[in-house]
Each structure stands twice: as structure tokens, then as C-alpha cells.
Amino acid sequence: MNERKTLYKWYWVWEFEKEERWLNEMAMQGWALCGVGFRRYTFERCEPGAYTVRLEMREPDAEYLDFMHEIGAEYLGRVVKWIYFRKRAEYGPFDLFSDLDSRIAHLDRIAKALWLIGLANLLIGSVNCFDGHSIGVVNLLCATLLMYGLGRIEGKKEALERERELHE
Numbered sequence: 001m002n003e004r005k006t007l008y009k010w011y012w013v014w015e016f017e018k019e020e021r022w023l024n025e026m027a028m029q030g031w032a033l034c035g036v037g038f039r040r041y042t043f044e045r046c047e048p049g050a051y052t053v054r055l056e057m058r059e060p061d062a063e064y065l066d067f068m069h070e071i072g073a074e075y076l077g078r079v080v081k082w083i084y085f086r087k088r089a090e091y092g093p094f095d096l097f098s099d100l101d102s103r104i105a106h107l108d109r110i111a112k113a114l115w116l117i118g119l120a121n122l123l124i125g126s127v128n129c130f131d132g133h134s135i136g137v138v139n140l141l142c143a144t145l146l147m148y149g150l151g152r153i154e155g156k157k158e159a160l161e162r163e164r165e166l167h168e
Helices: 013-028 062-070 100-130 136-167
Strands: 004-008 031-037 040-045 051-057 073-079 082-088
Touching: 013 031, 013 040, 013 051, 013 082, 013 100, 013 136, 031 051, 031 073, 031 082, 051 100, 062 073, 100 136
Parallel strands: none
Antiparallel strands: 004 040, 031 040, 051 082, 073 082
């Protein structure tokens, strides 16, 4: 029977690259991601460096999942709109984004989600505060945090757009 362990960790949406790095460091230490949940990561023992893990915010439609399977990637699960894949390192490099435009499109999807949820929290918080409900402050704080995250994503996107201009 495979040795398994479960770890609980928190990453903000705008820290997806940090999360992906950590998952790949775990694989390099001989722990391959095999399942995900909200803040929950399940790993199974593997040969160190046997897998590369990637994550992406998108809807996991059947056509995309079939494509990923065809290139040798295993679908590990999803958390809200984040989907997780792993691929055996022996099958070659594994990257979900083939060019700057696909990376920018990914950041656009993240930015849209942060914008919508942040705006909803701003509106709910404002209404609650005007109605005298102190809970509205929580929504306003959430909106502030989400707008901070949006700024981080927009900064990454602008850096990629500048890089794209250099290559044109």
C-alpha cells in the first residue's frame, strides 16, 4: 500500500505560482500530489522528482480534460475553479501555458474573478454599513483584500504585456 499524508495549507488566489512551486518541491522530496480539497493537499510517496504539478483557473470541460489526458497529464481534482494536474517528469516538460498570450489570458480569468467577488463584497458591505449592521465592515475588509489581490494580478499581467512588447 502506498504511503500517504495530508497537509493543510493556505494560499491566496494571487499566490498560485507560490502554491505550484511548493507542490513541485514536495514532488522533488518524493511526495506526489494525488488529491486536493479546500486548503487540503493529499500526497503519496513517489520517487523524488517523478512528477511535475501544474494548476490553472478555468472550467474543467470534458474536451480540455481529454486533451490533458492525451498529453500524459493526470487530472487530480479541483477546488472551486482551480484545477490540478500532474505529469510524470519522464514524459518531458509540462507547462499549461505555451506563450505569453495564454499566460495573460490566465491572469485575466483570475482578475475577473477577484473583481467580481470584490465588487460584490463592496456592495454588500456598503449596504450593510448604511443599514447600521456592523457585519458590513467584514465585507468591506474582504473587498479591500480582494482588490489588493487584483492589484497583484494586474501587476503580473502588465509585466507580461511589457515582455510581449519587447518580443514583437
